[in-house]
Amino acid sequence: MNETDEVGVAKDKRSIEIVLDPGSGIPYYRQIILQIEMAVADGRLKPGSQLPTVRGLAVDLQVNPNTIARAYNELEIRGLVSTQHGTGTFISDKEIALSDTDREQILSQLVRGFVSQAASYGFTVQDLIEFLSAYHEEGEV
Amino acid sequence: MNETDEVGVAKDKRSIEIVLDPGSGIPYYRQIILQIEMAVADGRLKPGSQLPTVRGLAVDLQVNPNTIARAYNELEIRGLVSTQHGTGTFISDKEIALSDTDREQILSQLVRGFVSQAASYGFTVQDLIEFLSAYHEEGEV
DNA sequence: ATTTTTGTATTATATCACTAATACACTGGT
DNA sequence: ACCAGTGTATTAGTGATATAATACAAAAAT
Structure with a gap:
């Protein structure tokens, strides 16, 4: 706790800064x-x-x-x-790390979950595509 | 419990069939x-x-x-x-039940979560849009 | 008014998720 | 061979979540 003298400098050999909340x-x-x-x-x-x-x-x-x-x-x-x-x-x-078929399966699962959840709020797949496209344009993270 | 004589007919006054697994x-x-x-x-x-x-x-x-x-x-x-x-x-x-702005907010939140999760597997927003579109074409539920 | 039908509140219990204590095991440098 | 560094396994405790027992309260039918 006393290395914090040099503020803002690289943190020892730590390759990444992780913070827990x-x-x-x-x-x-x-x-x-x-x-x-x-x-x-x-x-x-x-x-x-x-x-x-x-x-x-x-x-x-x-x-x-x-x-x-x-x-x-x-x-x-x-x-x-x-x-x-x-x-x-x-x-x-x-x-x-992941085969194409693995990726495909994962993506499929993610999408199903997303669509089902969104559908419960009354959103259609069309709604989702439109929103995603807009999201894409805006270049948001 | 003895109305089950008439099988396959409407289930009493039950408006929907629910099954628990x-x-x-x-x-x-x-x-x-x-x-x-x-x-x-x-x-x-x-x-x-x-x-x-x-x-x-x-x-x-x-x-x-x-x-x-x-x-x-x-x-x-x-x-x-x-x-x-x-x-x-x-x-x-x-x-x-939901105002338009509410719907917008909910959708935004859903999309953010979905995109972030998918990104962790290396999928781009473009990937998602393409997959969703295909999903839509197929007419899957 | 009373009874029946409906949803609601309170409390308790079992299970599971998360984290920690502690001890173990593999790898590489000396 | 040893030792210091690394990840791993086992076990236990705490807290949250899901469900149930049981009792309460509002609405409608009579």
Whole structure:
């Protein structure tokens, strides 16, 4: 807690800044997953980069190592990272991580859920397409 | 329980057939919500129709009345049904249930969640639009 | 008014999700 | 061989969620 003298400088060897919000209602392990996903999505983490170690991040975030491990584990299941026991956890190549059919299945599942949920509010698929297109134009994140 | 002599005929005064799957991992009250939402979406239930009574359905489904009440209550919060104490629960007019700005906000929120989730799997908004369009063509539910 | 039919509130219980304590196991450098 | 670093497994505790038991309250029919 006394390295905070040099504010705004690179945080030691930590490859990514992760912050937990205890009051968000979102479980820690999920917050970690989301932040890593985002970091990968916007290029802050590239294939091959090592993630913070389970123990190191656990100390940083004042959280049990298992909580970090759980997040990393889920990310590995999704193919976003690759873990080597005794060595570390690394961002994997997204392209080879998931087969095309896997991607297709996942997308299909996501879309079904989305459509069903939206339908419950009276939205048609047409509505969704239109809104998504507008969303796309605006270039929002 | 002895009206089941006439099989295949309209089920008493029950306006809709609801089935619970105990092994689905989806809570009963949520299964009920989903099935009513779908019935409304595809026209089996129209504005003004009365839903099964809390008690009646509870007996039918072998479930506590509170479980039915909870489902109906959530549906009322979403504006899909309207409840009168001592009288019953009825499908409400979707149009007047939500204002346009409400609908817009809800849709926006749904889309954001969907896009963010899909992005975590590496899908672009363009991917989503294309898949949704295909989905639409096929006329799937 | 009374009874019956309807939804509602209160309280308790079981199950599950999340996190932590603690101990284990693999890998690489020395 | 050892040791320091890494991820992992087992077990337990806490809190939230889902459901039920039971009692209450409003509306309509008689």
